[in-house]
Amino acid sequence: MIGPLTSVDHALADPGMSGALVIPHAVVIAAAVVFGIVAVALAWPVPVALSRATWPMRAPVMALLLWQVIGLAGGLSMIGALALAGYAALPQHPWLAPIPAALFTVYLLTHLAITVVQVTRLRHRHLALLEMLTSPHPTRARTRVLDDAVPVAYCLPRGARSVTVLSQGLLDRLDADELVAVIAHERAHVEQRHDLLLLAFRAWRSALPWFPIAARAEVEVAALVEMLADDHARREVHDEVLARAILQVGASGVPGADQPVSGSMRVSDRFRRLAG
Amino acid sequence: MSTLGELERAVMDALWDADGSLSAYDVQHTLEADGRTLAATTLLTVLSRLEKKGFVASDRSSRPHRYTAVASRADHVAELMHSVLGDAGDRTAVLERFVGGVSAEDAAVLRRLLGGAG
Numbered sequence: 001m002i003g004p005l006t007s008v009d010h011a012l013a014d015p016g017m018s019g020a021l022v023i024p025h026a027v028v029i030a031a032a033v034v035f036g037i038v039a040v041a042l043a044w045p046v047p048v049a050l051s052r053a054t055w056p057m058r059a060p061v062m063a064l065l066l067w068q069v070i071g072l073a074g075g076l077s078m079i080g081a082l083a084l085a086g087y088a089a090l091p092q093h094p095w096l097a098p099i100p101a102a103l104f105t106v107y108l109l110t111h112l113a114i115t116v117v118q119v120t121r122l123r124h125r126h127l128a129l130l131e132m133l134t135s136p137h138p139t140r141a142r143t144r145v146l147d148d149a150v151p152v153a154y155c156l157p158r159g160a161r162s163v164t165v166l167s168q169g170l171l172d173r174l175d176a177d178e179l180v181a182v183i184a185h186e187r188a189h190v191e192q193r194h195d196l197l198l199l200a201f202r203a204w205r206s207a208l209p210w211f212p213i214a215a216r217a218e219v220e221v222a223a224l225v226e227m228l229a230d231d232h233a234r235r236e237v238h239d240e241v242l243a244r245a246i247l248q249v250g251a252s253g254v255p256g257a258d259q260p261v262s263g264s265m266r267v268s269d270r271f272r273r274l275a276g
Numbered sequence: 277m278s279t280l281g282e283l284e285r286a287v288m289d290a291l292w293d294a295d296g297s298l299s300a301y302d303v304q305h306t307l308e309a310d311g312r313t314l315a316a317t318t319l320l321t322v323l324s325r326l327e328k329k330g331f332v333a334s335d336r337s338s339r340p341h342r343y344t345a346v347a348s349r350a351d352h353v354a355e356l357m358h359s360v361l362g363d364a365g366d367r368t369a370v371l372e373r374f375v376g377g378v379s380a381e382d383a384a385v386l387r388r389l390l391g392g393a394g
Binding site for chain 1 (some may be wrong): 281284285288329330331349352353355356357359360361368369370371372373374375376377378379381382383385386387388389390
């Protein structure tokens with residue numbers, strides 16, 4: 001017990017070791033460069049490679065996890081690179097050096113807050129319209145029926161008060177099993193809180209619109225989340241039933257139905273994995 | 277059976293069916309004709325809630341106050357359907373659809389699966 005104590009005393013007594021922890025300037029510069037390289041890698045080549053990979057359709061959970069890691073680590077490494085660059089550029093001004101990093105952090109958090117407020121407001125308005133225009137489903141809780149011929153099913157995520165909406169056109173077209181598939185799919189979105197993931201990546205995109213990868217990440221995450229919800233449905237119905245339901249709703253050709261989603265390989269992967 | 281949401285819908289239906297504006301008294305009569313008896317205070321609460329939500333406008337210069345629907349039922353349905361089917365950017369953040377459009381190639385992939393099974 002005495003040995004380490006004396007050596008600490010000795011270290012403190014040594015004038016060269018006293019005072020604040022001083023990191024050599026060259027180390028700060030090197031660390032700033034390393035963080036910068038990591039930030040650039042996570043902003044461009046890494047997500048591009050992931051969005052071109054074919055394995056995510058077989059392991060969507062892992063891919064979603066990776067996208068979250070890329071987003072989070074990318075943001076933190078950008079902040080870290082800015083902070084270190086600040087200290088490298090202004091070693092004599094410890095109060096000024098962290099300002100760029102702090103500003104960037106505030107910028108990201110502001111975009112997150114704006115996105116949350118916008119989405120919450122749109123959901124609020126949508127819910128008011130639903131209450132006015134739809135009727136509660138006779139047997140299913142938290143489910144409302146929209147009297148419209150276009151076959152649509154969706155959920156409005158609001159935590160424990162989430163609402164699932166089924167149109168009359170959908171109820172008319174689908175048989176009982178297909179309806180089970182649709183409802184299981186929507187319930188997975190609600191239970192697994194996919195809305196939080198989509199919100200985070202939407203905020204990421206609105207904060208960094210000049211990074212093409214932020215848009216790509218949002219599309220990828222949206223497609224992967226659909227695969228997770230499909231997997232939930234596939235535990236309750238056969239793949240053929242889910243495929244039939246998708247065709248009935250998505251390829252119905254009813255006027256007013258959405259334009260085909262194009263441009264993303266991952267969206268097509270959702271269908272290919274059912275057939276494969 | 278009469279939750280606030282249902283009352284609001286019943287009151288909106290009365291205003292949508294009416295030509296022009298209605299007084300609270302007219303609304304009460306319309307609801308009574310549908311077999312729904314409502315206290316005047318409840319009705320005024322519902323009307324002010326609907327006004328706050330932007331579905332109803334009131335003319336408070338006249339006595340009694342007169343209420344009108346801000347937009348037709350069809351307009352609100354169009355707004356709702358637009359937020360479900362329309363602009364992809366806002367939609368994906370607000371609500372999660374079962375499936376959007378399925379392209380011809382994707383539909384062929386799915387039909388092949390079904391053909392193989394049948």
